[in-house]
Amino acid sequence: MSSGRLLKAYTWLVIIWLSSPIAVMILFGFNDKKSKSNTSWQGFTLKWYHQLFEIDGLTSALVTSLLIAVVSTAVTVVLGTLLGLALGRHRFRGQGVTNFLVFAAISTPELVMGASLLSLFVSANLPRDALTITIAHVLFSLSFVTVTVRARVLTLDPALEEAAKDLGATPWATFRQVTLPAIMPGVAAGAMLAFALSVDDYVVTSFVNGSTMTFPLWIVASVKTGIPPQVNVMGTLIFGIGVVIAVANSIAARRRA
């Protein structure tokens, strides 16, 4: 076999390896299962799509997860963009420490972060609910947004902002009309990362949720009694939306580049 074909075969193997769990998830969303567990193929059906929202606990867990993801992403994007701008553009006292903390937050094991957040919230006497989950999600996704924005800022010609000021733009107008559009690809990528991290987080959330149920928590809790096919359907839909967003983003990026 020539090395070209070997490379091709290897590439396809990796693609199949990476996508098979997703394929299984999608496939079993169409499984007309009769038994309790949804692990063997028993025929094609669309009924789980029709009965998508008929498990109350699951639906409300999904809604909670989406709400938390939207709010935490919004907060994270604002804070992370400002932090990324500061770290990428300016030199200031404490910059080294800040850079280190940003990196540390990425490399901290989730278990450690979850446990320490729990003890923080307990000692601060904060009741564990959707708010504490949101705070936790902001915390662990902040670094990812910061890093993507900072990377974008570093490629930016500092003369762009000077040119805007030179042409009479106030600092705010400069940010709105020049800086923000220029770093937008980084901000958008960071936002998608933050949203994805929030929606599927289990470990940290399980420490700080109190009695609030999120989508991943509900799924794990239902493992013992059998995961209903609706979960596969929701997973499929979330995955589909993600793919659409990613494709749209890469098309937009190609148009920008």
Next chain:
Amino acid sequence: MHAIQLDGVVKEYTSHGEVVQAVKGVTLDIAEGEFFSLLGPSGCGKTTTMRMIAGFEEPSKGTIRLHGQDVTNVPPNKRDVNMVFQSYALFPHMNVWDNVAFGLKQKKVPAEEIKRRVGEMLEIVDLVGREKRRPREMSGGQQQRVALARALVNHPRALLLDEPLGALDLKLRQAMQLELKRIQREVGITFVYVTHDQSEALTMSDRIAVMKDGLVEQLGDPRTIYEEPATAFVAGFIGTSNLLTGTANGGVLKVGGGRVLVPGKEGEVTVTVRPEKITICTEEPQGELSIVSGTVTEVVYLGTYNSYAVRLADGVEVTVFQQNAVDATATAERGDSVWLSWQPQHSYAIGK
């Protein structure tokens, strides 16, 4: 009325706990409508000086006036000057039209007037029909013209240009030099031009300030700067120059087995003479000339002229340019003994 006045302007930086003076006291008056160049090697303070005029840097000492008004501490967005950046700094997410209209929009100029002025400006820089292009879809020369239009459309009191032609190839650079000069005449705005390219400065400027180590070495029109350099640095930086040092006695300097006429000078003196002012011949010339002799060590054919390196009797090397006027044969070969002569008014005594 002076367009720009710098009075004792100093810029200090603190670098690793040490105070560094980038600009050590520059005093300049730039006249209305003048094409003024700040010329010097990198690190001479020319860009810092310009950035202080634009307002991106605040002087540590001294004052800056625009049309008589003290603007030393006025931020750049409130100064009536605009800048063309070395990197052009065009807004990548805006098309040509929006780039050019940016300044007018900031000043809340009525939409009708913006339309008219941007249209006029694109005509001046010859970019009509390219309004919808993005900067990255354009050539370097076109981007350059967008940058120029974006600044000029605001009718600034002065336009500052920071090595704007540095990124262009030679042909385009030469074309743009003439283009800039034409545009400056057309709009009648004061241009302050920063460059390290002496030929660029000579081509375009009404006056040139040659800078070195944060100070102005010489200020004058291109002819004076070239023909009568005030210091050895200026003589060496602008074009090629020969330096001859010796002790003058009765207006005559004995050097290189000959004499250099320096009317009215006595004692230790250094004179400069341009290579193209020197005549090279194989027989001793006669007349009221500065005459030295030596041996040809190198002949280089350079198309429009030959360049000779001649070693004088005392070891000093002198460069001579000889125009290829009629035939391209060299007057002398390597190893020949030759005489060099020039008119007394073509050598200048300079300060150290």
